[in-house]
Every structure is written in structure tokens, then in C-alpha cells.
Amino acid sequence: MAGYRDAHAKRYILHDIYKNGTGGTGENGAMRSLAKLRTGTYCIAAHRGHSHVLHTCDYNNSTCRCYLAKILRGRFGKWLTRKCSSTRNLSIQRWRAFAIYMSSGTRSILKINNSGGNWLRGGQNRAIPLYGGGQRRSAELVEGGPDQSSHPLQWTSRPGSTGDKTHFGQEGERGCGNGGDGEEGCQSGVSRGTQRSHKGEQILAMIMSSTVTPLARFFDSHLWLESHYRSMPNDQKSLRQALKLAQYSISKMSLTQIFNHVNRIDTNKLLFASDTPSEYYFGIIKSFDVCMELLSWQMGFENIKHFLQDIFDVLEKVRPKVNTLFILGAPNSGKNFFFDSVIHLMINYGQMGNFTRHDNFPLQECVQRRVIL
Template sequence: CQGNESGRPTQRGHRRTNGRGNATDPQGAKGDAFLAFVRNHPCSPMLNIFHTRHWTTGQFKYQHKGDPLLKTIMHNRAIELMDMSMKDLYEFYCNLEPTKLIFNAPLGNIGDYYYSVDESIMHMEALLLFQFNNNEDLIRIFLEDLYNIIDKRLPKRNSMFILSRPNAGKNWFFDCFLHFFLNFGQIGNFNKHQSFPLQEAVNKRILLWNEPNAEPGAMDTLKMLLGGDTFNAKIKYEHDAVVVRTPVIILSNNDIFPKDAAFNS
């Protein structure tokens, strides 16, 4: 032991305090460091960070992926992303090194997977001009509608349905928006073969429903989902969860939806 200013003995090895009388939390410090790492290496889906060289050569490379702390941090980051607008994320990405903007690049090999920003814009503009017969006014309306939907700017306008023939570039175009938001989920089909179609719809920033299929009994649930209402969803091995307003992109070769006003507004 050694003495302190008050004359009382203090035992060596005690944890330091944070200036407010509370002991410093090593677990909290570790969690903060991991959260900073995840924020600074945006991946889509978020768990892809574990399959990149940034992870396997970084400071957490020996951390078990099943660690409850990691699961908690990923959950907290997902909640953060739910409230971030396109502008918020754009400004955040602008402050990161380009080599850390991983998104969906396999193993984090960005240069092998993505075009440059200028090339990406050129190819996307070419696709839009082709699909809209070079009508720039229609392109502007489409992009405004898309922006208003995915940024949740208009009430009861929560989904966009893209109907086209196969190989028209639907997934190629919209994948960049899904990956931009990092925290995205995919909706399953509402039929007897799938008991939990909304398993991935909870706590997401944006959702994709690719080649939709739904039985008539699911239409009331779909009205709430596509209109941005809050409702409960069944989750496998867990209690029911709440699905809050989450923008939905629907891509299909066939129109499965009813023709009433609720699905055509």
C-alpha cells in the first residue's frame, strides 16, 4: 500500500477513475474502439466487414465474431444508421479516406469491383437516358420521386415499384442506393414456403423486395409496409418485433399488386 494526500492508504492496482468518481470501463473503451472502426470502414451489408482485409489485418483480427460485445456494437450502429439521411451519409463519407469506402466490394477490393465516381455517374446517366428515351424531364421527376421516398420526405409514400423486362438493369441501378445506406434488408415472399418474410425488415434503413410474390392474405400487411405504417412482424426464434417506417424498393418482371388506389398511388 501507499499513502495518499488524505493520509489514507490506497491499494495499488486499482482502476483509474474518469474524473467523475466512476472507474474506467475497459469493456466500454474496447466497444468504443470497435464502433469507431466500423464507422470508418463502411460495409454493406454491415457484417461484410468481417470478410475484408481491413478486418483480417486490423487491430480486431483475433476477435471472435460471435463475441456478444461485437453483436451489441453492430446493433447500435444499425440503429444509428436508421436515422441518417442521404445528406448525412454523404457528408460522412466525404470525410473518410476513399480506400476505406468498402460498401459491397468483395474482400474490400474497391478498385477491382467499383468504377470511379465519374465513371459510375456516366454509366448511370446512360442507363437512365436509355430507359427514359432521352427525356431529361422524366428522369428528373423519377430521381426526385426516388429521393423523396428513400429519404422519407412524404407521408404514405414509402415504396417504389420498378416493373420491367429481365436484364433491364434494375438491380444494377438500385444496388448502389441500397449499399449506400449500409443497413439494408431483403423482404422474403409471403407464401406457404416462407414463414418469416419480414425476418430482415426490423431495424433497417432501407429494404429490397426482389421478384415479389405474395398470397392474397398478405395484402393488408403489405399496405402497412409499403405505406410506411408501423406494425408487428414475426421473427424466427424471437418475440414479435416492430417494423417502423422503412423505405422499400420493389423490383420485378411481373406486377403482382392489386389495382386499387392503395397500391397505385
């Protein structure tokens, strides 16, 4: 395998573990399925009721579409554990260690196939034997000999990896999810679920540290488009889950908690996204005067307190089974002007569509919302 990482078109090497079935789905079944398969580069080893499969793969969009994987899924079902490594980051020692690992201990190699591999001479990419000579035993590589530091075939690591034998090949360890493709990429030795959870928590923290309304518009704001996550596709599971958690968190907040949450956010991360808001918006006192003038014209000054108390009771969920206000007024009388500011204050809002034959889903934007207009 020396020189393979630079000369071969495949970008990743995948290590999958499949559980052997009963009857013809064990070692013999695997050998019959793979007997006529001549394409691809792979190594298959049997080990105590399960099989190890190493193969090279393009792994586009973190999905394996190799014909080998299709055959194995047909025989064994979904893989139990998957680890992936970039071939660009694998040293000659690691390629040799792969072969030694697959044939050490109680593991036994069933088949090795190398299709299209290039063996180069000179420099680091030269053809070398898989096993060391003399009295050196392969067990020292896998199980850990008395002095691995002086062994020429010791485990190597790339920056950011664990750098020991747990980086590759420990059974029972969740590598890249639970037996399915289509997830985002993984790093060797790190659980894909752990990576996805960590990334989701970071995105959730970004959403909660700003005020963009509605919440889904956060991914169109400069806060997201200027972050290092900006190249992530919008259909990523971690994005959808982070948005769902943010909606749930705000939906559970009381009115006072929302006020305190907004007051803790930096001014340049509020919904108006301006370092100098006083140049674009009225101040608090001026805004209050405008609202009072509008409400006085609508209902008279004596009814304002009762009207605002009703709004507060609905938003704070004070009265059981009373969660709706019906506003009746003349056209162009400022209804939307006033209540747009109310729903934006609640951050996580939804707007109900019109119940007509032209709108099949009028309540589509009303799920998991703090307030609905």
C-alpha cells in the first residue's frame, strides 16, 4: 500500500464492522459474495462473530456508494461501526499497520483485493514489504510491545487525532453514527455523534446570543454569513436541530425571561443589527410616546390600561384557556403597525396564512412558536 495515498483517486479509507448472521451470512457467505468481485481496493477479515472491512472510497457527501458496500449490506445489513481516514494523511507506517492489524490476534484475513493501485519508486512512496523482518512481531504494533517508541512500524497520527491504537480498529466503539450513510464527515477516533452534538451546541449558542426575527432568518443574517459555518448546507441536520432547540427554548420562556434575555445580548447582535441604533430607530421614550398616541387615537386614553393588561395576560399565559385576542378595527388604522412590534418582541413568532383554496397549508409557520399573528 506504500505510495497509495497520493497516487490513488480514492480520498478516504473506511473501516466498517458488520455483524455476521447465521447460516450462509457468515464467513462462507461473504466469500461467495466477493469471489467474483474484482473491482475496488478492500481487505476483509473475520473476527469472533463479526467481520472487519477496510476499503477505499470517494465518500462524497459522507456517503459510501461503493458496489462492495452494497454487497455487504445485502449480506449483513447495516454496519455497526464506521471509522474513516483521509488517505492524504496516512503515512507508510499506518498502511503497514492496517494489514498487520487485520491479521493479528484472533482476526484472520479472508480476502485482499487491490484494483488500480499504483506502486511508486523513490522517496517516501516506494514499495516496501508489509511485515518487518527479524524477530519483530506484528503483535507489538497492535497490542503494544515493551518499547514502541523505537519500533519503525509504530502507530503514527495526524494533527488533531488521538495518535494511538485506539485511533483505529477498536471494536464496539461508535465511529460515525448508528449504521447509516448520509451524515456529515467524521474524523478517525472521534464519534460522529459527538462531533455532531458539539457542532449543534455551538450553532445553538450562536442563535441564542443574538436576536433575529423570525428565528429561521438567522441563517440569512451577517452573523451567520460571516461565521466559519457559512459554507454548511441549509439542509444539514445539525442546523435544523439547533433551530428547533432555539424555538423550544424561547417558547418555554416567560415574558420577563424574554426581556432579560434580550437585555443581555450585545447591541450589535439585536434584530436591527446596527452599532448605532439611535440613528435609525426612536429611543425608548420616543417609541413609548408614539405607541401611546396610536392607542389613544384607537380606543381612548381610559381604555389603554385594560387593553395592555389583556395583551400581557395572553403573552404571559396568565388566564387558563384564554390565549387569543381578536382585534377589530378599520382598515389602515395601525393594527399591524402595533402588533408587528409585539410579535417581534417575542422573537419566536409565526404568522397564520389565509384559509382559502389558494393556500393549502395556512398553519405551516405556526408550529413550535411563542406567539402567532
